[in-house]
Amino acid sequence: MSASLIDAPLSSRVDTNDAFVVDVPAFSGPLDLLLSLIREEQLDIYDIPIARICEQFVLRIRTLGLNEAAEYLEMAARLLRIKAQMLLPRGDVETWDDPRAELVRRLLEYQQMREVVDVLERRGEERRNQFARAYLPQQPAPPQAPLALSLSELLSAVDRVLRTVSQPNMHEVIPRTLDIPGAILTIRSVLALRARIMWTEIVEKGAEPWQILSTLLGLLELAKLGELRVAQPKPFGNVEISRDVASEAA
Amino acid sequence: MTSLAKLLEAALFASARPIATDELASLDPDASGAELQSALDEIREHYDVEGHGVELVEIAGGWQILTRAEYTEAIERAQLAARPARLSGAALETLAIIAYRQPISRAEIEEIRGVTVGSLLKSLHERGLIDVVGRAEGLGRPLLYGTTPLFLEHFALRHLEELPRADELAIALRAPLRETDTAAVVATADAGGNE
Numbered sequence: 025m026s027a028s029l030i031d032a033p034l035s036s037r038v039d040t041n042d043a044f045v046v047d048v049p050a051f052s053g054p055l056d057l058l059l060s061l062i063r064e065e066q067l068d069i070y071d072i073p074i075a076r077i078c079e080q081f082v083l084r085i086r087t088l089g090l091n092e093a094a095e096y097l098e099m100a101a102r103l104l105r106i107k108a109q110m111l112l113p114r115g116d117v118e119t120w121d122d123p124r125a126e127l128v129r130r131l132l133e134y135q136q137m138r139e140v141v142d143v144l145e146r147r148g149e150e151r152r153n154q155f156a157r158a159y160l161p162q163q164p165a166p167p168q169a170p171l172a173l174s175l176s177e178l179l180s181a182v183d184r185v186l187r188t189v190s191q192p193n194m195h196e197v198i199p200r201t202l203d204i205p206g207a208i209l210t211i212r213s214v215l216a217l218r219a220r221i222m223w224t225e226i227v228e229k230g231a232e233p234w235q236i237l238s239t240l241l242g243l244l245e246l247a248k249l250g251e252l253r254v255a256q257p258k259p260f261g262n263v264e265i266s267r268d269v270a271s272e273a274a
Numbered sequence: 275m276t277s278l279a280k281l282l283e284a285a286l287f288a289s290a291r292p293i294a295t296d297e298l299a300s301l302d303p304d305a306s307g308a309e310l311q312s313a314l315d316e317i318r319e320h321y322d323v324e325g326h327g328v329e330l331v332e333i334a335g336g337w338q339i340l341t342r343a344e345y346t347e348a349i350e351r352a353q354l355a356a357r358p359a360r361l362s363g364a365a366l367e368t369l370a371i372i373a374y375r376q377p378i379s380r381a382e383i384e385e386i387r388g389v390t391v392g393s394l395l396k397s398l399h400e401r402g403l404i405d406v407v408g409r410a411e412g413l414g415r416p417l418l419y420g421t422t423p424l425f426l427e428h429f430a431l432r433h434l435e436e437l438p439r440a441d442e443l444a445i446a447l448r449a450p451l452r453e454t455d456t457a458a459v460v461a462t463a464d465a466g467g468n469e
Contacts, residue, residue, distance in 0.1 A: 052364045053389040095389045133386055139443045140370035141363065144429050148361065151430035154331070154340035155355045157290050 050088075054099035055134040057084065062131070069131060072124055074110055078103035102127070200234045207235075207242030215252060215267050223263035275320055278305055279313040283339075286317075292336035292427060334426035335433060368394050369403060369425065373437060377407045377418035395419065403428060 051057040061080050062069055082100050090096040109123035122128075214221055227239055243265065246252050255264045275283070285301055286293060298310055305313070314337060318330040331340050341349065349355050361369070368391050371383050383391050398404045399419075407420035426433065 052367055053387050055388040099388065130386070130388070134388070136440070136443050137367060137370050137374075137386060140374065140437065141366045143438060144366050144370055144373075147429040147431060148366075150343070151333075151428060152357050152360070153343040153346045154430075155346065155349060156338055156340055157287065158355065 051090075054096045055131060056138075057081065057090075057096070058099065059131060059135060059138075069135075070128060072128070074103065074107045074124060078107050200232075202234055202238045202241065204238050204241050204245065207238040208246060211239070211242055211246060211265075212251070215265070220264065220266045223265065226265070275316055276313060278302060278309060279316040279320075282310070282313050283317050286330070286337060286339045289338075292334045292338035294336040298337065331430070332432050333430055334423045338427075364389075364391075364394060365398060368398065369421070372404055372419050373421050373425070373434060374440065376420035377410075378420075379410050379416040379418055381416060383419075 051060070058077070058081060061077060061084065062072065065077070065080070067073065067077065078100070081103055084090075085093075085096045085100065106123045106127060114120045211226060214226060227236055231239075243252075243254065247254050250268055253266050253268050255266070256262075257264070281301055282298055285298065295307075295310065298314075299305065299307070314330065320326070321329050326342075327345055328339050328341050331338050333340075346357065350357060364387075367387055368383060371386050372378055375382065375386075380391060380395060383395075395404070399406070402422055402424045404419050404425065405422050406417045408418045409415040410418055421434070425431075431437065
């Protein structure tokens with residue numbers, strides 16, 4: 025589980041580059057939760073009744089829905105292990121290592137850090153309430169020198185501009201519908217005479233764009249119908265059109 | 275005000291960031307350290323005694339003119355300036371650990387906080403509050419993090435020593451035991467036993 029940098033009203037949110045992140049505002053980690061349990065129950069941190077605290081911890085992460093967060097689960101597992109170790113016969117009291125010692129050390133360390141957090145929080149809040157001179161991250165572009173010119177200069181400039189704008193070049197667009205059925209008829213009749221023909225042979229030199237387009241679409245239509253095959257041996261090369269042998273046989 | 279005080283005031287006004295004492299000294303090579311200090315005191319008293327809306331603050335190893343806290347609400351309400359967002363508890367915890375244990379690796383921070391801090395470190399680094407200060411010798415040579423001057427600025431600290439010393443905290447705690455430390459502790463324990 026990861027936490028956000030700024031203190032916003034947190035529920036759950038989708039991190040941009042991370043997996044789904046669940047923020048729990050009340051606790052900043054398993055140690056925090058554990059410490060607050062110890063405080064709530066008014067327990068002695070140096071002599072934690074481990075069975076009780078373990079039970080409380082597991083109960084709490086379940087009610088808070090934290091039991092899927094790895095860090096809380098890990099702490100739960102750690103508590104269970106300590107609990108198990110406490111149940112083992114102790115043997116010699118002198119050499120017995122308290123299995124809780126490491127946990128106590130971590131809790132104390134964490135609590136010490138929380139004291140520093142309080143200091144930082146207070147100081148940060150003080151500073152937050154004072155403004156420094158606004159920080160300008162980028163140097164703005166130097167302002168343009170003011171224009172110094174007379175009215176006649178301005179008018180002649182406008183005149184120059186107006187003169188350079190010539191009459192708009194009007195272009196009349198004549199709609200020309202494509203003649204695909206005609207092209208299909210042509211291709212069919214050519215292929216009826218010759219089994220193989222090149223693209224350059226069926227498109228006349230100096231053909232209009234609508235004619236070329238009609239031929240192309242007609243060609244593709246026939247290819248789709250399976251009446252002919254189209255092959256281009258190399259990129260940008262000539263296109264070879266041939267009767268489809270299979271459809272002929274059928 | 276003396277002319278030196280006026281010069282310093284102008285420089286402090288022009289700068290968006292705190293100006294370090296040696297940077298202030300470069301404004302007037304003839305001025306001695308004592309003269310600079312008395313000029314700074316003069317500005318501060320001028321603001322305090324005559325009741326200005328700004329004050330001179332010693333911060334992050336330098337000096338900065340800041341608005342007085344009592345006017346913050348009004349300035350923010352008029353949308354002339356906005357307070358930065360508060361840092362989250364998790365971010366503060368991480369910063370506290372770095373401030374005390376720097377240079378420190380990510381794994382060591384995670385060990386203390388009991389949670390992963392990868393994305394948090396990235397954000398703190400982006401905000402300029404921490405920086406990579408080196409690499410550890412150990413396996414994988416992990417990056418080591420430390421706080422930046424901006425960290426001091428953010429928390430209105432003159433220097434890191436202004437934070438409470440570890441032994442001043444309610445729970446005084448020894449530094450984490452490393453192998454060399456352990457040897458030292460054992461050695462002192464032996465010495466104590468012999469006496």
